Amino acid sequence: MTRIACLLLTNAPELPGALLQVALAHSPRVEEADAGCVYLDASGLQGLFGDEPHLAERLRDAAAAAGLAIRVGVAASRTGALAAARLGSGVTVVEPGGDAAALATAPLSLLALSEDLATRLARWGLCTLGELAALPTAGLFERAGAEGVRVQRLARGEDPRPLASWRPAPAFEESVECEWGLETLEPVVERLGELAARVCGRLGARGLAADGFEWVCRLAAGRAHEGALTPAVPLTEPAAVTGLLRLALEARPPRGIVLGLTLRVRPVRMAPAQESLTDPSRPSPRFLAATMNRLVALVGADRIGAPALLDSHRPDAVGLGTYAPPSPLGGEGRERDEVMRGGVVRGGVMRGGVVRGDANPILALRRLRPPAPAAVTLASGRPVAVRSSRLAGRIVAGVGPWRSSGDWWTAHPWLQDEWDVELADGTLCRLAHDGSAWHLAGIYD
Amino acid sequence: MAIPIESSPPPGWEREGIDGLLGLFPPGRLSEIVGPRSSGASSLLLALIARITTSRSGEGGGQVAFVDGMDALDPTSSAAAGADLSALLWVRCGGRLRVALSAADLLARCPGFALVVLDLDDLGPVPASAAIRLQRAVEGSDTILIVRSERHREGSPASLVLATRRLGPQWMGLRQLTRLAGLRSEVSISRSRLHALSPLGRGQEEESWTLDWTLNQ
Numbered sequence: 001m002t003r004i005a006c007l008l009l010t011n012a013p014e015l016p017g018a019l020l021q022v023a024l025a026h027s028p029r030v031e032e033a034d035a036g037c038v039y040l041d042a043s044g045l046q047g048l049f050g051d052e053p054h055l056a057e058r059l060r061d062a063a064a065a066a067g068l069a070i071r072v073g074v075a076a077s078r079t080g081a082l083a084a085a086r087l088g089s090g091v092t093v094v095e096p097g098g099d100a101a102a103l104a105t106a107p108l109s110l111l112a113l114s115e116d117l118a119t120r121l122a123r124w125g126l127c128t129l130g131e132l133a134a135l136p137t138a139g140l141f142e143r144a145g146a147e148g149v150r151v152q153r154l155a156r157g158e159d160p161r162p163l164a165s166w167r168p169a170p171a172f173e174e175s176v177e178c179e180w181g182l183e184t185l186e187p188v189v190e191r192l193g194e195l196a197a198r199v200c201g202r203l204g205a206r207g208l209a210a211d212g213f214e215w216v217c218r219l220a221a222g223r224a225h226e227g228a229l230t231p232a233v234p235l236t237e238p239a240a241v242t243g244l245l246r247l248a249l250e251a252r253p254p255r256g257i258v259l260g261l262t263l264r265v266r267p268v269r270m271a272p273a274q275e276s277l278t279d280p281s282r283p284s285p286r287f288l289a290a291t292m293n294r295l296v297a298l299v300g301a302d303r304i305g306a307p308a309l310l311d312s313h314r315p316d317a318v319g320l321g322t323y324a325p326p327s328p329l330g331g332e333g334r335e336r337d338e339v340m341r342g343g344v345v346r347g348g349v350m351r352g353g354v355v356r357g358d359a360n361p362i363l364a365l366r367r368l369r370p371p372a373p374a375a376v377t378l379a380s381g382r383p384v385a386v387r388s389s390r391l392a393g394r395i396v397a398g399v400g401p402w403r404s405s406g407d408w409w410t411a412h413p414w415l416q417d418e419w420d421v422e423l424a425d426g427t428l429c430r431l432a433h434d435g436s437a438w439h440l441a442g443i444y445d
Numbered sequence: 446m447a448i449p450i451e452s453s454p455p456p457g458w459e460r461e462g463i464d465g466l467l468g469l470f471p472p473g474r475l476s477e478i479v480g481p482r483s484s485g486a487s488s489l490l491l492a493l494i495a496r497i498t499t500s501r502s503g504e505g506g507g508q509v510a511f512v513d514g515m516d517a518l519d520p521t522s523s524a525a526a527g528a529d530l531s532a533l534l535w536v537r538c539g540g541r542l543r544v545a546l547s548a549a550d551l552l553a554r555c556p557g558f559a560l561v562v563l564d565l566d567d568l569g570p571v572p573a574s575a576a577i578r579l580q581r582a583v584e585g586s587d588t589i590l591i592v593r594s595e596r597h598r599e600g601s602p603a604s605l606v607l608a609t610r611r612l613g614p615q616w617m618g619l620r621q622l623t624r625l626a627g628l629r630s631e632v633s634i635s636r637s638r639l640h641a642l643s644p645l646g647r648g649q650e651e652e653s654w655t656l657d658w659t660l661n662q
Contacts, residue, residue, distance in 0.1 A: 282508055283557030291555040295536060298547055303537040307520035307530050318520045323534045325508050325557075361463060362526040363628050363658035364487035366517040366566065391482070397614070399622050420625040420660075426611050428483040428628060442519065444628060444660070445487035 001096060003043045003052065003074060004163070006081035007059060009036035011069045019070070020166060022062050026055070031163040039078055041163055056091040075099050077159030083110055083129075099157025104130030111151050117144060129155035170206070173264040174198045181220065181257040185249055188217065188258050192249075193242035195263040200238045203267055209234035210241065212266035217254040225254035231293075233285035234268050240290055247293050282325045292323070313406050314414055315432065315441065316367055364445055365430065371439035376431060383419055383431060388440045393423035401433070420444075466632060466654050467493050470560075470589045471604055471639055475580040479570075479597045480609030485630030486593055487517075488526075488658040489609060490562060493591070495527035497559050507559025510534040510552040514545040514565040525661035534558075542568045546575045553582035553590050563592045570598035577602050597635065606636040612655065627659040 005027075007019055019038050023030040026049065029041035042055060049055040056072040063070040073084025073092045080099035083106040084092040094102045103110075106129045108121060120143070126132055133155040140148045153160070174195040182188050192215060203210055211234045217225040229248045235241050283291070295304050305320035374388035385394050400419030407413045418441065419431040428444035470476050470493065480486040500506040509532060511518060516537045524530055536552070538545040542565070549563040561583070565571065571579070571592050580602040583590040597606055612629040616622045633653035 283555055287555045287557065291551050294551050295548055298544055298551070299536055299538055303539065305535060306533055307518065307523065307535045309520055309524060309530070316519070316521075320535065321531075325532070361492055361656060361658050362488065362522060363485075363660045364491045364522045364526070365519045366487055366515075367519045369516040397616065397622060399616070399618075399624055422614050426483060426613070428614050428625070442517075443482050444625075445483055445485065 001043065002076055002159075003041075003096075004076070004078055004081045004159075005040050005042040005052075005056065005059065006073045006075075006078065006085040007038045007040070007063065008071045008073070008082070008085040009068060010071055018066050019063065019068055020168075022059065022066055022068070024166075024168070025062065026059060028165075029163050030166045032166045033078075033082075037082070039081065039163060042074055052093045053091065056093060060091055075102065075157070077154070077157045079103060079110065079129075079154045079159060080157045086110065100130075100133060103155060103157055104128065104133070106130075108132065111154055113151060114147065117147055117151065120144060170202075170267075171264075172199050172202060172208075172210070172267050173262065175260065175262040177260045178258055181259055183257050185253050188254065188261070189242065189246045189249060191261050192245045192263060193238065195261060196241040196245065197238040199263060199265050200236050200241060203265065204236050206267075207269065208267040209236045209270045210265040211268040213241065213245065214264045214266075215245070216262040217258045218260035218262075219254060219256035220259055221256065223256060225256070225258075227252060231289050233289050234270055235285075235289065236270075243290050244293055247297055251297065288325070313404055315404070315416055315418070316369070365442045366445050367442045368440055371432060371441050374431065374438045374440045376433075376438040383421060383438075386421070386423070386429075386431060386438075386440070390440055391423065391427055391429065391443075393425055393427070395421045396424050397422040400431075463492060463654070463656060464496070466607075466656075467496050469605060469607075469634075470591060472587045472589050473583055473585055474590070474604035474639075475576065475583060475602060476589065476591045476605040476607070477597060477601065477603040478591060478593045478607050478609065479595065479635070480630075481595055481611070483614075483628065484609040484611040485628055485632070485656060485658055486609040487564075488628070488630075489607070489632060489656070490564070490591065490593055491523055491526040491528065494523065494533065494560065494562070497589075498529035498532040499527060506532060508532050508534070508557060509560045509562065510536065510555075510558050512536045512538060512545050512549045512552065512561070512563045514538050514542065514563070514568045515540055517564065517566060522661065540568065546571065546579075549590075549592075550575075550578060550582055553579055553586075553588060556586055556588075558588050560589045560591065563590070565592065565594040567595050570594045570596050571601070573598065573600045603636070604638040605634070608633050608635040615657070625660050627657055629655065629657050631655050 007023055009019055020030060020032060023038045023040040027040040027042065027045060031039040033039055042052065045055055049058050052074045056074055059072050060070055071085045071088065071090060073081045073088055075081040075084050075094035076096055076099050080094050080102055083103050084094050087106060108126060108129060110129065132152055135152060137149060137152060140152055176191055176195060212230045214228040219225055227248055229244055231244055306323040308319045308321040310317040310319050372388045372390050374386050376383045377385040383395055383398060386392060398419050398421035401417035403417050405415040415435045417433045421431055422428050430441045432439045432441040478486045478489060494509050497509055498506045506529060511533060513535060516539055518535060520530060536548045538548060545563060545565060549561060552558060552561045579590060610631045612631055614628050615626040617624040617626045631653055
């Protein structure tokens with residue numbers, strides 16, 4: 001005989017997690033319904049908690065201990081238990097076989113009716129579940145179809161659907177105690193690698209990947225060293241994870257003898273995908289993640305990325321965006337990846353997004369960053385000679401000035417006159433005057 | 446006669462003019478572009494980057510890593526040349542030769558990049574030991590590895606060395622110059638260790654190309 005208890009929150013409906021934990025502490029089969037409502041299988045619990053009124057009171061007391069005020073209803077169906085909890089006071093137990101009678105006075109709004117069916121039942125003048133239950137089933141089927149029959153069975157206290165069991169999300173966390181203490185970094189990385197292998201094995205068994213890592217090194221004298229990293233792509237390979245952890249620990253090693261280690265990962269589900277045979281090859285996410293981390297350690301995080309044009313006419317208005325090669329997952333996966341990686345251009349707004357077009361034989365300008373100060377000799381307002389740390393010589397031809405200015409409405413306005421000049425040795429370069437000094441802005445090549 | 450795979454250009458590329466030139470760079474080998482300032486070497490690199498990043502329609506082209514020894518890359522020029530900037534990984538090394546060499550080595554060993562460029566400019570030619578290491582890193586992969594520097598060092602293991610030479614600027618204006626229109630340069634094969642270099646299909650006697658680079662205003 002099925003017996004179901006309904007726990008209905010009367011305060012703090014934003015805390016369903018705590019309510020689920022209370023239910024799970026009393027029954028192995030728990031279903032999360034709407035916000036603030038949890039069902040649990042109360043069958044066969046007499047041996048543990050006594051009869052049903054005792055179980056209901058125990059549930060209410062356990063919730064109160066967790067800071068939750070609830071009403072409890074016990075019946076043979078979910079609808080009956082919900083009606084008992086919602087219409088009763090505190091703890092209400094509907095005796096076996098009494099669901100239909102208990103539901104007779106409950107309003108139709110107790111059921112999650114579709115808008116069409118609710119309108120139809122209201123037009124028929126029905127207000128309570130008892131009135132719905134009393135309708136002839138054949139006639140109801142003719143007028144409202146299978147949905148009408150389904151809600152009538154609910155109104156009669158018949159509930160054929162089993163509970164949809166809720167399980168807490170698995171915690172992907174591994175720990176190890178180091179009996180002798182670890183004084184150097186290498187054994188710490190080795191132990192973390194072992195933890196990573198165990199966690200990755202569990203992730204792989206569930207078709208998941210790790211999107212973030214957190215570690216805690218328990219140090220002597222009661223201190224702790226904590227760290228976290230987010231890989232460029234979700235990972236499941238222990239070797240790649242160990243490599244990232246090694247780099248992170250080398251950058252910020254624990255200060256003291258390590259007595260214990262804990263590694264936690266944030267799991268994400270990865271849709272399986274296969275690369276197209278016709279698409280050009282792309283860097284493997286695993287190799288790319290490891291390479292990017294090494295490059296960041298080599299040149300710095302602010303010096304690597306995809307170039308992006310900023311929405312400004314200021315000379316050399318460029319930024320570095322996140323480098324994210326297309327995902328083989330297609331559009332949806334790509335959007336997910338963009339969200340995952342941030343997809344934001346550092347330092348400004350990208351102008352035009354992806355720049356793509358036909359390849360043209362365009363003359364390239366090699367920028368000097370920062371522009372090299374230059375001493376320029378003028379004749380009749382035109383530069384005739386230039387001397388800088390990069391080059392020097394007589395100017396044999398030149399055009400300009402090309403004047404530009406901007407941001408005059410801000411505290412940092414800019415103004416620039418640019419000249420394209422040819423030196424006597426044939427070098428083509430761009431000179432710039434910002435209103436106060438000359439610079440060598442770039443060399444055409 | 447069948448064209449060797451190592452020197453055949455990707456499908457969709459023209460076999461004449463600049464396409465034929467760009468198709469010369471062999472995957473899995475080290476190549477060099479050498480030339481003085483204003484000789485069109487960087488323009489040639491940008492053209493190659495543009496072709497590779499947009500070589501396929503639909504899902505996009507190949508991925509390119511650009512190790513910028515002197516922080517000299519101008520993304521505006523790259524975009525004007527037609528490059529897909531989102532397919533370009535830009536590593537700025539701030540004038541540090543050893544950092545640039547290490548970065549290029551890392552990227553050459555990361556499978557999946559269609560092109561890895563090490564732009565050293567006047568940081569100097571790659572030391573012979575580093576060049577051999579780079580050659581080994583890219584061997585057996587589909588990656589084109591190109592080093593751009595001002596001078597070629599003897600003893601380099603590069604399979605292909607292209608030399609660029611400035612022929613002269615092109616100005617607009619009759620009696621008075623009004624605008625810099627572009628640059629004419631010549632690209633020649635300075636050295637080749639490939640058996641059948643030319644994918645032109647109309648003879649392999651052509652060893653230099655005259656190219657007009659247009660200034661994008």
